[in-house]
Amino acid sequence: MLGELLSRILLLLFGYAMPAFECFKTVEARPNDAHMLRFWCQYWIIVAMVIAVESFISWMPMYGEIKLAFFVYLWYPKTKGSDIVYDTFLRPMVMQYEPNIEQRLLHLRGRSGQLLTFYMKNFADKGTAFFMDVLRCVVSDEPGASVSEVLSTSISWAMCWSQG
Structure with missing residues (x-):
């Protein structure tokens, strides 16, 4: 119980609040830095995708801890996880189904x-x-x-x- 609470607090801080603040600083202090804007857009796209499929995988043991580690991996400067996950997995998959997704969203x-x-x-x-x-x-x-x-x-x- 206490581990789950601590995991949620850390996820809130390091998965949402800190990245949101860093994204805010990029938008406000360096609005012409296209690389950083792209990095943070990729991060939030991946986070949205994780949240969208979360109900299917949240039953896994230690899911909160895995999610926290994954989110930190995404924004941590030495790993450049957002670039890797976005370019390797997410972008090719979404590009493949983009017309179908667009058609369903319009509907x-x-x-x-x-x-x-x-x-x-x-x-x-x-x-x-x-x-x-x-x-x-x-x-x-x-x-x-x-x-x-x-x-x-x-x-x-x-x-x-x-x-x-």
């Missing part, structure tokens, strides 16, 4: 408006019904029964909302 962007509309309408409908139930409870003559009704309504509302 998702087109459907995102429909999904947003659906969830907003669903939220508005169920939220209005819940508000009316609460209002009915407040003005009701039987507070005990109405409170339990509102609670059961709010629970069913939450369940319906989570199911979409």
